[in-house]
Structure formats: structure tokens, C-alpha cells
Amino acid sequence: MSEPTKKTAKNLAFDAAQGIFVWLDKRLHLTDLWEHTAGHHIPRSSASWFYVFGSATLLCLILQIVTGSLLAFAYVPSGAEAYTTLEYLTYEQPVGWFLRAMHYWGSNFMVAIMFLHMTQVFLFGAYKYPREITWISGCILMVCTLGMAFTGQVLRFDEDAYWGLGIGAAIMGRVPLIGENLVHLMLGGPIIASETLSRFFSLHVFIIPGTILALVALHLRMVLTKGINEYPEPGRLVDRNTYDKEYEEILKKDGMPFAPHGIWKDLVAAAFVLVAILACAAIFGPKGPTGPPYPTEIDTVPRPDFFFMWIFAVAALMPEYMESFLLLTGGPIILLILFALPFINNTGEKSWRRRPIAVLTVIFVYLALGLLTYLGFTSPWSPEMTAWTADPTEQSRVLDRTPLELQGLVVLQNKQCRNCHAIDGVGGKRGPDLADVGTRLTKDQMIRQVIQGGGNMPAYGKNLSPYEVEALVSYMVTLRPENQPPARDSTWPAIPPKENVSTKEAGPHAGHLEKTADPQS
Amino acid sequence: MKRSLLFLGFCAVLTGCDWMPGKPDEKVDKWRPPTAITDFHELYRENCQGCHGDGKLVAGAISLDNPTYLAVVPEATLRKVIAEGIPGTLMPPFSQAKGGMLTEEQVDIIVKGLLAWRQPLPAGTSLPPYSAPPGDATRGEALYKAYTDAIAKAGGEKMLGDGFYTNPAFLGLVTDQYLRTLIIAGRPELGIPDYRKVIPGRPLSDEDISDIVAWLISKRENEFGQPLSPDSVNTQIP
Amino acid sequence: MISHRHKEPEKKPCACEGADKATSRRDFLFKMGVGLNVVAGAMVSLPLIGYVMSSFVKILPTKGISLGPIDQFPEGTTRLATYTNPYRRPWDGETAEIPCWVRRIQGEQFQVFAINCTHLGCPVRWFDESKLFMCPCHGGAFYQDGSHASGPPPRGLYEYKVSVVNNELIIDAGLLPTLARPNA
Numbered sequence: 001m002s003e004p005t006k007k008t009a010k011n012l013a014f015d016a017a018q019g020i021f022v023w024l025d026k027r028l029h030l031t032d033l034w035e036h037t038a039g040h041h042i043p044r045s046s047a048s049w050f051y052v053f054g055s056a057t058l059l060c061l062i063l064q065i066v067t068g069s070l071l072a073f074a075y076v077p078s079g080a081e082a083y084t085t086l087e088y089l090t091y092e093q094p095v096g097w098f099l100r101a102m103h104y105w106g107s108n109f110m111v112a113i114m115f116l117h118m119t120q121v122f123l124f125g126a127y128k129y130p131r132e133i134t135w136i137s138g139c140i141l142m143v144c145t146l147g148m149a150f151t152g153q154v155l156r157f158d159e160d161a162y163w164g165l166g167i168g169a170a171i172m173g174r175v176p177l178i179g180e181n182l183v184h185l186m187l188g189g190p191i192i193a194s195e196t197l198s199r200f201f202s203l204h205v206f207i208i209p210g211t212i213l214a215l216v217a218l219h220l221r222m223v224l225t226k227g228i229n230e231y232p233e234p235g236r237l238v239d240r241n242t243y244d245k246e247y248e249e250i251l252k253k254d255g256m257p258f259a260p261h262g263i264w265k266d267l268v269a270a271a272f273v274l275v276a277i278l279a280c281a282a283i284f285g286p287k288g289p290t291g292p293p294y295p296t297e298i299d300t301v302p303r304p305d306f307f308f309m310w311i312f313a314v315a316a317l318m319p320e321y322m323e324s325f326l327l328l329t330g331g332p333i334i335l336l337i338l339f340a341l342p343f344i345n346n347t348g349e350k351s352w353r354r355r356p357i358a359v360l361t362v363i364f365v366y367l368a369l370g371l372l373t374y375l376g377f378t379s380p381w382s383p384e385m386t387a388w389t390a391d392p393t394e395q396s397r398v399l400d401r402t403p404l405e406l407q408g409l410v411v412l413q414n415k416q417c418r419n420c421h422a423i424d425g426v427g428g429k430r431g432p433d434l435a436d437v438g439t440r441l442t443k444d445q446m447i448r449q450v451i452q453g454g455g456n457m458p459a460y461g462k463n464l465s466p467y468e469v470e471a472l473v474s475y476m477v478t479l480r481p482e483n484q485p486p487a488r489d490s491t492w493p494a495i496p497p498k499e500n501v502s503t504k505e506a507g508p509h510a511g512h513l514e515k516t517a518d519p520q521s
Numbered sequence: 522m523k524r525s526l527l528f529l530g531f532c533a534v535l536t537g538c539d540w541m542p543g544k545p546d547e548k549v550d551k552w553r554p555p556t557a558i559t560d561f562h563e564l565y566r567e568n569c570q571g572c573h574g575d576g577k578l579v580a581g582a583i584s585l586d587n588p589t590y591l592a593v594v595p596e597a598t599l600r601k602v603i604a605e606g607i608p609g610t611l612m613p614p615f616s617q618a619k620g621g622m623l624t625e626e627q628v629d630i631i632v633k634g635l636l637a638w639r640q641p642l643p644a645g646t647s648l649p650p651y652s653a654p655p656g657d658a659t660r661g662e663a664l665y666k667a668y669t670d671a672i673a674k675a676g677g678e679k680m681l682g683d684g685f686y687t688n689p690a691f692l693g694l695v696t697d698q699y700l701r702t703l704i705i706a707g708r709p710e711l712g713i714p715d716y717r718k719v720i721p722g723r724p725l726s727d728e729d730i731s732d733i734v735a736w737l738i739s740k741r742e743n744e745f746g747q748p749l750s751p752d753s754v755n756t757q758i759p
Numbered sequence: 760m761i762s763h764r765h766k767e768p769e770k771k772p773c774a775c776e777g778a779d780k781a782t783s784r785r786d787f788l789f790k791m792g793v794g795l796n797v798v799a800g801a802m803v804s805l806p807l808i809g810y811v812m813s814s815f816v817k818i819l820p821t822k823g824i825s826l827g828p829i830d831q832f833p834e835g836t837t838r839l840a841t842y843t844n845p846y847r848r849p850w851d852g853e854t855a856e857i858p859c860w861v862r863r864i865q866g867e868q869f870q871v872f873a874i875n876c877t878h879l880g881c882p883v884r885w886f887d888e889s890k891l892f893m894c895p896c897h898g899g900a901f902y903q904d905g906s907h908a909s910g911p912p913p914r915g916l917y918e919y920k921v922s923v924v925n926n927e928l929i930i931d932a933g934l935l936p937t938l939a940r941p942n943a
Binding site: 078079080081162163166167169170171172173174175179180181182183184185187188189190191192193194195292293294295296298299300301302312315316318320323324381382383385388414415416417419420430453456457458459460462463 | 939
Binding site: 087090091097098101158280281282283284285286289290291292297299386387388389390391392393395398399400401402403404405406407408409410411412413414418465466467468470471474 | 541542543544545547550552554555566567568569570571572574575578579581582611613622677680682684685686688689690693694695703711744
């Protein structure tokens, strides 16, 4: 009779567990909840690897909430303390640096995966009837996520954050009529200070996350009520009159519960994303903090985080006449297009195979963003502030020069030409590389360019003495690849006549110009 | 397998992830103000190398590892030049008091670092004084001729164009003292000899140097190509 | 029987009347509830909006601030000076220390420029050798008198109003200069 007793013991435990579950279920309606949410039916075709980005974004959000909450254990959002607490978190608090790294990389992954999700939804036509609200709520979520990215960058209250706020305020200041008021509103006062940080803290920690949670609820609710988009097939068109019935039929004929049969791909992707974030955090660590947010530390080169680098690049490359207009209306216009998309393009083909314009749009947007981001990181338009004292010169550009030419090289360094002009690639990239300037400009053209400026170069006329110009230009004409002739004035014959007489007009420098070894004469 | 993984995880928790490559290193990654840089080489690289070269690379202005220069230049002068620059020339001031970016301590570090490059000169070398008034220009002309001949002989013809040191624009950009320094220290890295190797058999004397400088000064002109009287030229020392 | 009872309300207006009365009473009470909440909500939101928008509405004026005796600025030079934001709050820390560029032309002739580039507010740096201000963000450059030299900035540097009182350099400051309010 030992067997039955054993059985009873096992059964007892089982019965107890079941009893507790039933009791809970009767009160919490767990089974019902499960059936209507995780267990809802999806088209078998939707259990695709392309459909994992949404849940991966949500996973990032949860990770951000957890790590962010923990970071707030130590962080103090005050102008006087924020930087100190960041340093404390990074260098002293045990595992603090790793949490900062996870939060930083989590945000990068969240933004990246969110855009992948959006791209997939766009290419698969999932925004079309009847999922307009899903798309629009997703667009607002995107704005909120980017808002989180920007405010989060401010909370990492270092020099980049400080001057990033300055850039934000400068953009606000371009709004007509109420620009000044908006600057005050954004900064919480007349100038970037503690109140600015506090309101970005509130946005980052309370207001935007709260909005995001509410919108995520709506977003998921829409996924449940209107169903996940079936994997599009070329040629199967969306028709407002028949689509709902068709979708129901798909579910009936070829549906399956999301959990447990469809969810495994999301789970695998989730694990992969988590491991990737951990790996990035472990290998690359947190970002910054860079220098402190003290306005007096002007030895700084402010740069935004990577998700805003393209805007930074656009700000450098726009022609001035359209700059204010685009900075202020660019965002709203993009949003308007995104909001309008499901209404403009409500029915018809879903498959990207039959939507070449959609595919081209995606390629164009990714190429543009990628290129602008690359440009933002290289910033060829920014002067290199220490190039004039720090950048060495290729030896072939120094040896075998006369004292005057060497002095010209010193002028070139001293007058900070090097901050914008590289020689052989070393130096600023704002202006053209001077390594072959001797083949492009004649001596006279150089003098004119240096003195009058032009073509986005300041005029140095007032700030260079005639001797400095003379030395500088004597040096620059020697800058050309070996065996390549110097630039020639088009009025001079290519092969000089034998009794070549300098026909230059007598000017203030005439005496010197003739004495110096002009390659033309 | 499971055990070793568990063990690894346990270790990771115990060490607080500190072994990971991403952990910021307080010594390297923590921000320090630029005024806190105390490494001579870093300071030299950021502030001097562009014009003066780095010992191996040659640049436009005199190399600061030139042994003769380091031997003759007084420490106080070196410090003054770095801190305050040489007004009217291309040497800018570096100390914050004069509008530069370096603290007094950083200037001291650079001076010390440069002087550490000093090398013992051959025994019996008699150094001319760093600075002296200009001498006799007529005598200097002949000496200067010998000087340029020596350069030409050493294969430096290309450097002798533009009138070499007598080019008025060049003269307009340098002080008398810099001319003297150039004659004394030369620029051996470019092929311009120092005062010992100009005339075979004997070094230039203090008087010779002053005379050459006087000849060079007499070639100064104003911007319109008119000769300047020796009194009106830029004679700021150093 | 069932059909009869079903039809009854339609047929007998008196019963309907009673129901209507009850419904209209409940309707009224519901509407009143909503109305009360609209009023209460408005009353709640007014201080909230007032709190948030106070900084939008209230534009603070600049204040006179001394940059110290004028002797510390040699003639013909441009130097960095620092002042404490007049609207400093005790917990602002070093963010309240605001830099600016002081150019002493000669005598009591001064120009004081805001540190912020007129393009997007980055800190411009002065280079005495080329007499240029350069911006590290998008490559804006300005001449020594603050006028635009090159790059994307739409105008010259922002200038503070300057006066010299008792040998002290006084500027009107306190605001972050932007295109909307160029005189900081």
C-alpha cells in the first residue's frame, strides 16, 4: 500500500497548486486574460523573423526603465551636483559604470531597433487599412523615443549636454515672434542652469516615459483588436470592404496562438538583443561623461550622440537662407508625412516587391541618414582648434626651402590657416588641402585670395602684414607635387618667349615680387 | 559545462564586472582640464610641434632640439619667449596672462623639458654670447659671402634663393636677435651650418657673428622697397 | 405573451413617460457631473498651466554686471572674462559662471561679445594671431569686431551693452543670447 500513499502525496501537492491557481484565476481571470492577449491567434505567416523588431523595442524600453530607475539611486539632477554624481556612478559606485553602459547602449539599441521596426512596418504595408491608428501611435512613440534620447543626453550633464542645450535654445530662438518666450520655456529661465536640467529630468523620468507607457498600451491594444499584419503576398490587395473578412478567414484557416506557437522567434530575438546590449556595455562601456558642463571650459568640441548626428550635419550643410525654415519646419513636415501616410496610401498592394517607390524611399532615407551621420562624425566643416600649433608638416614640404619660404610656413601655422586647411591631409578639412595649391593658383591669385578672402574664407587683409603675405605666398607656390608645373596665369603664354621680361605692374610689392624666384619668370 | 558557466557568472558578479574592457579607467578616461596637463611631451606636441618640429620632423621655425641653440639660450630668455611671445614676430605668447592657453606651471614644464634636451658640446667649445649689439656691416658682407658659400658647398643651393637671409620680406618678419641666433645655431637639419662649421678650421667669433648680423640688418627695407636706417629697425630683444 | 410585453412600452405612453422622466433625471445628473468636472478640471489646470507657462510669459530683463577693473584688459587685445549669472540659483554650481570675450579697442572703447556662436550657440574661441573667432561646431568664423567672416552663422557675434563706470567695465547680461534676443 505504499504506492497509493506516494501517489497521494504527489497528488496532494498538485491539487494544492491547482487549487491555488483556480482560486486566483477565478478572481483575476488569468486564463481569460491569457486567451485574449498572449494567446490570441495570429496568421501563421506572421510568425516571421521580420516581425520581431516590435517586441525587441519593447524589451529595450523595459530594460531602459529598469536601468534608469536604478541609476536614479545615485543621480542628482542639479547643476552643481549632476556631473559629480555621474563621475561617482562611473568611477566609484560598484557596477555603476556597467549600469550606465547598459542604459546608454540600451538607448542606442532602442532607437536602432525602433527604426528597423518602423522600416519593416512600412515595407510590409502594415500601416494600411485597418491599422492606421497602430501606425500613428507608433509614430508618436517614435517622437517620444527620440525625445527620450535627447533628454537622456542632457541628463548626462557634461559639456556635450550643456552645449547641446545651447543648440536647442538657438533653434528655439529662430522661431518668429515667440522665439524668446520659447527659449525661456525650454531653459526654465533666461539661461542654461539648474532649472533647465531639472525640467529635462522631469521630462526624461516622468513625463515622456509615462506617455510612452500609455501609448505602448494603445499600440498593443491595436495589435490585438486589429490583428497583426499578415505576411504580405504580392498581388493580394487591401480592399476596405473585404479586408476584415479576409483576415478573419486567414485566422480561421491558417491561424495559431501567438503564445506559445508564434512567440519563440520573438523570444530568441529578445535574448539576442539582451546579449548584444550586455556585450556592447561590457566591451565599449558607457559614454562619457566628457568634460564638465562649465560654460567657462570653452576648450570643447560639442557633438551630439549618434542619433542626432545627422541633424548636426544638416545644420552645417544647409544654405543659410533655408536654415531657420528647415530647422523649425523640417521635423513637423516629416511628422505630417508620416501621419498622413496611412490615409494617402490606405489600400492596395502591401508587398514591398510591388512597391518600388516605398523601397526607393527606404533606401534613400537610409543612405541620406547614413551619409549625414558619417559627415557629422568627421565634421569636415569644423576648424581644428589646435592644428596651428600641433600639426606637423610633411618633410618634403619643408626641406630645400629658402628662409623666406620657411618663414611663410611659420606664417601659415601662426595665422591658423592650418585650422581649416590641411597639408597632405593633416590639419582642418574646412578649406581645400594646400598640398597642391601651387598647381591651382598663381602667386597673384593666392595674394588676392588671402587678402580678400571669399568662397567661405575670411579676408586676412587687415591681419597680415605685407611681409607676412609675401612669405606665405612664396611658400604656398612651392606646394605642389613633384614634377608638376605651377599654376599659370591664362594671359601668359604656355611656353615663355626667350627674352622673358616680367610684365607685372609695379605695385607695393613689386620690388620683392621680382626679386623672389617666381616660377613664371 | 554548466558548472564552468556558473563559475564564470559567479566570478563576474564577485568582481563587479571590473575585468571587462569597457570599464572606464579613472586615470585615462576621467576628464581633466587642459591646464592640468603636466606631461612635457604632450604639451610640446600640442603647442610647439607645428612650427618647431618634433626633433625628427623639421618645421618652419628653428628646431628646439638644436644643440647649439640650447647651449647658448639663457633659461630666463627661453621662458620669457614662451610665456610672452616675441611681439612683432610670429612667436605668439602662450601664458594665460598674455592671452595664451598655458598656465605658468605648464610654461615651466616646457622650459624644463627643452633644457633637458641639452647635450654636452665637444670639449673646448667656446660659445659666443647669446645676444650682442650688431657689429660692422662692411666686414659682415664678406663674412656673409663665405657663409652662403659654405651652404652652397654643402649642397644647399636651393635654400639660397630669394636672397636667402637678405630677403627684405624675411628680414621684415624676424628680429635682430633671431638673425643672430640663426647664425650661431644654424639649422643643421636643413643643411645650414652652425657658427663652428661656416669657415673651415675656425669657428665664427662673436665679432664675426655681430658683423654678419649688422650686414643683414643693413639690408632691411620698408614695404616700399626703401632701405631703412639701422635705428628704426625692429631690435626688440630677445 | 412575450410579444405583448415586448410591445407594451411602445403602446402605453404613460409608462414611457415615467421612464423618460427617470432617464432625463439621470441624464441631467450625468451632465451635471460632467459639467462639474469640467469646471473643477479647469480650476485644477489653471495653476498647472500657470506654473509651467510662467517661464514662457515672464521674460526677465538684463542686469548690469561688473567684469572688474578695466586695467586687466590690455588695449588692443581680446580676452576671456567670466561673470556670474545675475539670476543664479544656489544650486546652479559652476553652470552660473558665464564666459564672454572682452575686446578693448583703446581707452574706454570696449566691445564685449557673447561666447555663443550666432549659428547654433556653440562656444566661439578667439585666435589672436589671425584675429578671428572660430566656432568648433559648424565652422563659423567672425572678425575681431564681431562681424561675420565665414561659415553658416546668419549674423555677427552677439554683443553686450557696455559701459565704463569708475574704471570698471559694466555689461548688461543675464540672458542666453539667441537670434530672438540678440542683446544678451
